[in-house]
Amino acid sequence: MTLISAAPAAIARTTAQQLVLSGCWTARGLGGIDGQLATLSAPSGATLLIDASGIVALDTAGAWVVQKLLRRLRDASAVVELRELPPEFAKLLAVVGQQVDQQDTDAKPAAEPPASRLESLGRNTAAGLEQGLALLSFIGECTLAFAGWLAQPRRIRWRPILYNIRSAGFDALPIVGLLSFLLGIVVAYQGADQLRQYGANIFVADLVGLSMLREFAPLITAIIVAGRSGSAYAAQIGTMAVTEEIDAMRTIGIAPLELLVLPKIIALLIALPLLTVFADLLGVFGGMIMARAQLAVSYGEFLDRFVKSVSVTAYLIGIGKAPVFAAIIVSIGCFQGFRTHGGADSVGRQTTRSVVQSIFLVIVADALFSVAFSALDL
Known part of the structure; x- marks a missing residue:
């Protein structure tokens, strides 16, 4: 020493x-x-x-x-x-x-060689399949949770359902009504010149009625709700996942699906068809105004032709699409929210994915409806 x-x-x-x-x-x-x-x-x-x-x-x-x-x-x-x-x-x-x-x-790890196009395609395909399987698993868990609600109705959380009906339905009326009204004006305006050439001014009622009720009203409403409410669902759940609130809910015995997902599904299943009806009314009203201004078709003539040309089936077809679109929007929004991990950048990334995927799947579902209705001659 x-x-x-x-x-x-x-x-x-x-x-x-x-x-x-x-x-x-x-x-x-x-x-x-x-x-x-x-x-x-x-x-x-x-x-x-x-x-x-x-x-x-x-x-x-x-x-x-x-x-x-x-x-x-x-x-x-x-x-x-x-x-x-x-x-x-x-x-x-x-x-x-x-x-x-x-x-x-x-x-100093050795640098990996750049992946080939085939390898990148394989990785992206595997990631897509993994996400698809995870989405199916999420839908299955939601179905089981909903079955538990039906078996024990006292577990239904009415207050979150009513809150989501207000936020996703009533609060969306202004933007849905405005865009549907403008879309009806655009459809009538674009068809006015062609109909005037053949002296078929009155058929603007057929054009506006069928296009709005069957296609445009449910589709534009679903796209607006996907961008407005679907993104909000993903951001809310994603933020709770990042701040570990969801883990805390599980710790104290609260099922996250029953509190965060099922009320949103039920609320949007109710709100989206009602918003579609509102969009139908505003879209047809916009078409009526443009028909009077461009084709000199009065409101009485328009409504008389509208009743004859647009059947109840066409109206119900448009309304029937809304619950399917609602299920797609809520499922994708909540699913992407639960997949959030890391920090705030992940919340933004998953929110963007929820909007893009929701709108894409809504359009795909609408195309499949068109093919099916054409095959059924509806």
């Missing part, structure tokens, strides 16, 4: 090509060595001899410092030779050197 305290680690440069290490290279003896290590350098390509015969004690900390010194000098393109190290210290220095090499290897 007296030897260790009397002979701390030291470095001396005897010549330009020689260093001498002496003293106790231990955790206790390394206290004043940092300044000497910082000033050491070696010319590029030079041969540097390090005499280690003066080292009287060496532990893991000292061996680590010696290895780092050797590595720094060699990285400077110098040829470094360590000589005269006592045999009892050589084995420890070799073991520490292996650890230093392993640390450098882990810090």
